[in-house]
Amino acid sequence: MPAGPQNEADDADAFQMERWPFYWLTRFTGSYLHRIELGLKNIGLDVPRWRVLMSLRGREVLSVSEIADHAIVKLPTMTKIIQRMQADGLVVSQQSAADGRVTEVRLTPAGREAGEQAWAVANRIYRRAFEDVGQEEIAALNQLLQRMTANLAD
Template sequence: MRISADHEISYRSWPFYWLARASGRYRARMEELLRPTGLDMARWRVLMTLHQDRVASVSEIASHAIEKLPTMTKIIQRMESDQLVRRQPRPGRERVMEVVLTEAGELAGEQAWEAATALYGQAFAGMSASDIAQLTALLERVAENLNGAPSAESP
């Protein structure tokens, strides 16, 4: 495979190959670690967003979780029936529904964070804080570059 006239690439040197492998392995391990908590990846992403932001709209959570709004609405509804979250109108914007953690959701989130912290340690073993920061910055740049239509300068 050729990317440009002077740059040939194989699947093993294709960054997206490694992103997909890392993502797949992360998901499989997280699902395994979350199983005892009764959570799945979709619920974990909701809890992770709310752990950080404390309160967020359904559409904000969907954006962070990279999930379609109708799907996220169903996830939130199931979590609400399991008493992990509650929805309330946003003050001054009653048409926007905010999601907040309940006490049970806080507890489930703490258990999930323990699992995530253990996996984080495994995933980044042998890497320095600056290595992790550099990787994070590079992945953020890739994500931003892929946000939207390709530019005229894109290969």
């Protein structure tokens, strides 16, 4: 890496909050989570359950650790969420036949229905957030965020 600031973000004296990408990422995430929480509350769900439902959407089975990875939640926390969802009748979990150390999770019919309702909420918010953004811009944003995420990976 070359010495000295590469751009304005590297120069503490030139820092302007509104020009800091993390400022806008955080503001967007906060607004998004606020809207999704309100929408999910109306259908009796919360964000942790929504993350599980969306992780399993279109998939037959995932392990608890795979769901935790998708949801960006620590494994012990995800285990508790799955247990609560199992008590609610939204998922079933069982030990993997291939690897007894792995717990597999599947949606129940009630879980699939809750997932459809949750998807409708999330999709309305998505359409509003991206109403004046083209598909090429969305693809470019996804690519950029994926690359930045990889840059920060351990």
